Amino acid sequence: MKRSLAGLATALVAGLVLTACGGGGGDPLSNGSGGSAQPAGPIRIGSAAFPENTLLAQIYGQALQAKGVQVEVLPPIASREAYFPGLRDGSLDLVPEYTGVLLQYLDKDATAKAPDEVYAALQGVVPQGLTVLEKSSAENKDAVVVTRETADRLQARTIGDLAANCGELVFGGPPEFQTRPDGIPGIQQTYGCSFKEYRSLDVGGPLTVAALRDGTVQAADLFTTDPTIEANGFVALEDPENNFAAQNVVPLINTAKATDQVKEVLNGISAKLTTQALLDLNAQLGGPDKPNPDTVAKEWLTANGLV
Template structure:
């Protein structure tokens, strides 16, 4: 994680002053505050993110869009995986985070079987605890995928996970530690495709460690998100998932119900209405580009382009 960074700025909207605090990940969890996280005042929304670039960009988009409407926000970015940040949503130390419908549903209800976007969203709304709600889901979708190099795909004549399955015993798989136990991770792939990999290397969430391991052959298959810019840039192959091991994963704001006022929901729904899968690809490609712009800059440019600032 990045060194802890706390920046407090004040921006003046048309009718209100805003306090904006940005916290990146540090040596400890961004949720830590003395002995633990604490809830924000009722007028402040704490926006968190997972520890990968796309999610941090989305969190910045939510935070800046809310701030532009005079809503006071605080940012705690790059917290970690769902297993790290979800408790913060429950105890109030964060209020809002960009989520993905299918994996969130399976995290809450490991027996969930829904796979289509609308079915997953409906089931998620019912499965959430009473203190949390989701606003409108976006059309943007970013799924986990089993990704291989072109050479591996050609070697096994593999276009899908089903094609790869007979050869899984020869393959070392790489991904984040949590993918090893999540229902749609290694257990799901084994159950759905009868695919048991030779070995598993714990890396990062589709980040530089995973990309490097796949490129240099330390792993022959990896968990990489479908909107990751490296798939196109490095000529990787995202294998098809014909049996829908990975459910629909539409981007959706997950928020503390007590903070989901009509004004807040209107802002978040406006963002979701503009967000598409192609837009996610562009955001990720921009962030990974030669100049490596900061996530807040990428977010601001997107909001400006879409008339949300």
């Protein structure tokens, strides 16, 4: 987690502030290891500006609020390049992150690809004052996606199968994908694939889907948990050389706000969150009823005994 509700999710979350003034010491999730039950001040939760990440921020916020922790869920912020400085300066305290792309953002020379290797490497490069909590098994990776017609015409199952024809294809994706190490530079280096042109669109949103569907672009960056891939008959090309590293969902938090209680709540979410859950949650967001992200978050938390 995704496309058609990006704007709606942004608008809804922009207007939402979750607050709770519950006390600390008697909370059942406090593990008694010495950390205070309540962090000082509210935990300010941010997210990237695409529905899945916005929804994850809601899940974090509602679960913490249910345990008496004061939180504020802030409006989505375009991309990692835009929100990460807020984590460094303290204007943000918590975001749902993805291990592989966060590692590459922090260490452009990182080579880890497998889930545990990526997570271990990430723990070693997270700046002082920030902490990654336990990673979930849920994974949402970037993928090079083409239409079924393009896949059949070029007999392409993998990104490498495009190499001979990349010079004829226009690629679409978010602006930052053009320069990220595992974006266009990585595809060029790993697969020898240099596209004819790059079109800056949105973060796996309706602009990208529409451009791929109408032929404005012939290949695009979409997320593997995006239900519009299947809905439109698109093909997510295989990545046998692992240009895209493991991308497990993980809470990234201000260390000062990571009390024992907060860690236990967030780690409990990670223990329950699976890739299939992300697929199901994204499908709900894009369903005909178009439910609010906060409603979808509450239903998932309730179903999993987390509130």
